[in-house]
Amino acid sequence: MKTKPPYKHGYKMPENYLETFESRLQLALKSELENIPKTKKQTKDPKVISLLKPLYISIAVAACIAVYSAVNNTQNTLSIDEIAITNIEEYMFENVGAFSLDQITGEFPQQNIVELEESALYDDQQLQKYLLDHLNTNILIQQ
Amino acid sequence: MLDEKKLIHNLKQPSTREAAYYTLVGLYKERLYWNIRGIVKDHDDTDDVLQNTFIKVYKNIQNFKGESKLYTWLYRISTNEAINSINKKAKRLQISSQELQKKAIDNLKTDVYFQGDSFELLLQKAITTLPNKQQQVFRMKYFEKHTFEELSEILDTSVGGLKSSYHIAVKKIKQFLKTNETFY
Numbered sequence: 001m002k003t004k005p006p007y008k009h010g011y012k013m014p015e016n017y018l019e020t021f022e023s024r025l026q027l028a029l030k031s032e033l034e035n036i037p038k039t040k041k042q043t044k045d046p047k048v049i050s051l052l053k054p055l056y057i058s059i060a061v062a063a064c065i066a067v068y069s070a071v072n073n074t075q076n077t078l079s080i081d082e083i084a085i086t087n088i089e090e091y092m093f094e095n096v097g098a099f100s101l102d103q104i105t106g107e108f109p110q111q112n113i114v115e116l117e118e119s120a121l122y123d124d125q126q127l128q129k130y131l132l133d134h135l136n137t138n139i140l141i142q143q
Numbered sequence: 144m145l146d147e148k149k150l151i152h153n154l155k156q157p158s159t160r161e162a163a164y165y166t167l168v169g170l171y172k173e174r175l176y177w178n179i180r181g182i183v184k185d186h187d188d189t190d191d192v193l194q195n196t197f198i199k200v201y202k203n204i205q206n207f208k209g210e211s212k213l214y215t216w217l218y219r220i221s222t223n224e225a226i227n228s229i230n231k232k233a234k235r236l237q238i239s240s241q242e243l244q245k246k247a248i249d250n251l252k253t254d255v256y257f258q259g260d261s262f263e264l265l266l267q268k269a270i271t272t273l274p275n276k277q278q279q280v281f282r283m284k285y286f287e288k289h290t291f292e293e294l295s296e297i298l299d300t301s302v303g304g305l306k307s308s309y310h311i312a313v314k315k316i317k318q319f320l321k322t323n324e325t326f327y
Contacts, residue, residue, distance in 0.1 A: 009286050010251075010259015010267070011180050021172055021193070022165060028194045029201060 147213050154204045164204075168197055171214060175221045181282045182225035184247035184267075186256040192228050196221040211296060218297045222279065244271040269319040273312050280305055281312040 092099070105113060153163035175196060180189040199220055207216055233243040248268050251257040259267070270278050279298065283289045284305075291302045291309075298305065 009181065010257055010263035011177075011184075011186075012256045012258045013176065013180075014186065014256060017190075018173055018176070022168055025168060025194055025197055029198055032198050 148209075151204075151207065151209055151213060154207075160204075164201055167200070167213075171217050172197075174214075175217060177287070178218060178283075179221050179225045181286060182222065182279075183228055184244070184251065185254070188228060188232070189225075192221070192224045195228075196224045199224065215293075215296050222297075226275070241271070265320060265323060266316070269316045269323075272319055273315060277308050277312040277315075280308045281316070284309050 150163055150167060153159040154167065156163075172193065176189060176193055179192045179196070180186070183189050183192060196217070200217065207213075229240050229243060233240040236243065238246075245268075248264070248271055251259070251264060251267065257264075270281060273281065276298075280294065283294055283297070284291070289297070291305050294300070294305050295302045300308075
C-alpha cells in the first residue's frame with residue numbers, strides 16, 4: 001500500500017501534524033482504555049428489590065384463605081342425599097298441611113307419577129266386590 | 144516493509160501488541176487522514192475521526208479475521224467513522240448531511256488549511272452534489288488513484304457497479320463545472 005497520497009486536491013495539513021499524531025493518539029487511547037473499567041465498575045448492576053414480591057405473597061395468602069373458606073362452606077351445606085328417608089317422611093307427616101298438592105307432585109319426576117297411577121288402579125274383581133257390597137238397588141229401580 | 148501477516152499476528156499478541164499497533168499507525172495514518180479529510184473537509188474534525196478510527200482498530204483488532212487486507216479493513220472503519228461524524232454533526236445542527244457538506248465547502252474559502260484555487264474549490268462543490276456512494280467512488284478513484292479492483296474490495300461492490308458509478312459521477316461533475324464555469 002502506498003503511504004503518501006498521489007493527488008492534489010487543495011487541502012493542506014498543518015505542519016508537524018503527523019509527527020505529533022502518535023503522542024496525541026497515545027493520550028486519547030490511554031484515556032479511552034482507563035474509562036472502560038471505570039464505566040464497568042460504575043455500571044455494576046445494583047441490587048434490585050422487587051416491589052412485586054410482597055404483592056405476590058399477599059395474593060397467594062389471600063387465595064389460600066379464599067380456597068379454605070370455600071371448602072369449609074361446602075362442608076357445612078347439607079345435601080338432600082345425606083338426610084335419611086325416614087327423617088324426610090317424618091317431617092312430611094308432621095307438616096303435611098304446609099305443602100300443597102302441586103308442590104308435592106312437582107317434586108316427583110313424571111315417570112314416577114305414571115307408575116303410581118297405574119299401581120293405584122283397582123283390578124276388576126276388587127271393583128265387582130265393591131259394587132256388590134255398596135249397591136243401592138232402590139236407586140237403580142227408580143232410574 | 145513489514146509483512147502484513149506478521150503485523151496482524153503481532154497485533155493480536157499481548158506482548159507485541161503495543162509496538163505493532165504504533166507501527167500500523169505510522170504506516171497508515173497519512174493515507175487514512177486524506178481519506179477522512181476528503182469526506183469531512185475540516186481538519187479538526189478529521190483529526191477527531193482519525194483518532195477514533197485508530198482507537199476502534201485497537202479495540203477490535205482481536206475480531207479482525209484476516210478475510211480482507213488490513214488496509215481494506217482500515218479504510219472501511221475510517222470511512223464509516225467519517226460518515227457517522229457528518230451525520231452526528233448534522234443532527235446536532237439540525238440540518239441534513241447534504242446541507243452540512245455544502246456549508247463545509249463554503250467554509251473552505253476562509254479555511255487556513257485549504258490552499259486550493261477556484262477550480263479546486265468548484266470541484267469540491269461539484270462533488271458534494273453527488274449521492275454519497277458516488278462521492279466516495281469518485282474521490283477514491285480520481286484523487287487517491289485506487290484501481291477498481293481495490294475499490295471493489297474496500298466498498299464491497301462489483302467492479303461493474305463501480306465503473307458505472309464512476310462514469311455517472313464524472314458526467315455529473317462535468318455538467319456542474321460547465322454550468323458554473325463562469326465562477327472560476
